[in-house]
Amino acid sequence: MQIIQEALAGTLESSDLFVRVSPSEGALELILNSEVQNQFGDQIKKVVEATLAKLGVSEGATVIIEDKGALDCVIEARVEAALLRAAGDKSVDWESMS
Amino acid sequence: MSDGLEFLTVEPASDPAARKEIVDLLARCGLDYEKHIEFFVTARQEGKLVACAGFEKGIIKDVAICQTLRGSSISLRLVSEVTYLAHSQGYQILFVYTEPHNADFFLGCGFYPLVEVPGQTALLENTPVGIKNYCASLAKLRIEADKIGCVVANANPFTLGHLYLIEEAARSCDWLHLFIVKEDASLFSYHDRFQLAKEMTKDIANLTLHEGSKYMVSRATFPAYFFKDKGMVGQCRTAVDLLLFRKYIAPALGVTHRFVGTEPFCDTTRKYNNDMKFWLQEPSAVAHPIEVVELERTKRSGIAVSASHVRHLLAAGNFEKIKEFVPQPTFDLIMKKYANSI
Numbered sequence: 235m236q237i238i239q240e241a242l243a244g245t246l247e248s249s250d251l252f253v254r255v256s257p258s259e260g261a262l263e264l265i266l267n268s269e270v271q272n273q274f275g276d277q278i279k280k281v282v283e284a285t286l287a288k289l290g291v292s293e294g295a296t297v298i299i300e301d302k303g304a305l306d307c308v309i310e311a312r313v314e315a316a317l318l319r320a321a322g323d324k325s326v327d328w329e330s331m332s
Numbered sequence: 333m334s335d336g337l338e339f340l341t342v343e344p345a346s347d348p349a350a351r352k353e354i355v356d357l358l359a360r361c362g363l364d365y366e367k368h369i370e371f372f373v374t375a376r377q378e379g380k381l382v383a384c385a386g387f388e389k390g391i392i393k394d395v396a397i398c399q400t401l402r403g404s405s406i407s408l409r410l411v412s413e414v415t416y417l418a419h420s421q422g423y424q425i426l427f428v429y430t431e432p433h434n435a436d437f438f439l440g441c442g443f444y445p446l447v448e449v450p451g452q453t454a455l456l457e458n459t460p461v462g463i464k465n466y467c468a469s470l471a472k473l474r475i476e477a478d479k480i481g482c483v484v485a486n487a488n489p490f491t492l493g494h495l496y497l498i499e500e501a502a503r504s505c506d507w508l509h510l511f512i513v514k515e516d517a518s519l520f521s522y523h524d525r526f527q528l529a530k531e532m533t534k535d536i537a538n539l540t541l542h543e544g545s546k547y548m549v550s551r552a553t554f555p556a557y558f559f560k561d562k563g564m565v566g567q568c569r570t571a572v573d574l575l576l577f578r579k580y581i582a583p584a585l586g587v588t589h590r591f592v593g594t595e596p597f598c599d600t601t602r603k604y605n606n607d608m609k610f611w612l613q614e615p616s617a618v619a620h621p622i623e624v625v626e627l628e629r630t631k632r633s634g635i636a637v638s639a640s641h642v643r644h645l646l647a648a649g650n651f652e653k654i655k656e657f658v659p660q661p662t663f664d665l666i667m668k669k670y671a672n673s674i
Contacts, residue, residue, distance in 0.1 A: 246441055267460065298460065
């Protein structure tokens, strides 16, 4: 999946996260900022990376996450939504979402 | 929502009732209402306005939350709402000015510090990689030498004064970086200003022409510059722009000297030049000092060549006089495109 535009998902409220995806040149860049970085930073990163891999985003994007202590399922949903928005409609791989 | 908060975007210019409430809320929070702000995100509780955040062209301003709700989650929702509003208008990177003691509020909302003028103001942006990526792109154009100069010009329009300044600066340096202010808020469009600069400097071998950016003499870093014709010089805030240059841009390019022309006419530019000596040269732990070189303006018929003077002549329709102050390509463009627009 190719990232063609900047997109947002989520909020900054407690138990949610704010995801900002933008196109970039070169390698995939993931920046994670979490209220619970020390305890769950690695786990959050794992969920985000798995979601990126699922949607086939491996380069050409910057993903910035402000996490306010969201659960894994919320993280996945927000990241997925942001990526789909950032890819526009045409390149969405709907099968991977089932 | 259980807290009964309702969020709504209002345009104060067309909604006097909402505007009055915003003015009152800001006043209770010790803030002045800025009438240039196009949009406010407002939060209401039981019909009463309890929080607001203004948004104008990529900059968040006039953020107020009534006393009783401070420290609650309302701030995070407010900032989320403003971010979506900005996004819907095509603004991805947002800036916010705040008093340094309030910076923590925004640091908790996904903002990151850029520069601080101690005791006065702090500028933050809502991405941890904005300035970093910009500097990384500049660093690719870095030239290693002892004396690296920099000129930042609006060139509105490009005059013989700019040409003189740039040629003199290039002559006295190993390499010169020239930036053209990118903000499209001047009489001459950015495209035209940049193209003229490109044309006029193409034969200078030790010069790199750069596009300007939002980190340099932009609405975000130096709002007063673009309102100078509207008599807002007194509020001119130059420190933020100059500190950004010193802390990020100059180190990325290895700039050691910044060149400016003396300013005979425009108060804003004159203040900027004077402030430059202070904010760029004053010893500081933040970044190395940059030497400011002020070159005497070149003159024609006894009058210092300046873009603001050219604009006055243009407004008066005095084309013969303009010819003395600008190079041929600028004159051609004025006649072709701008002579009838006044």
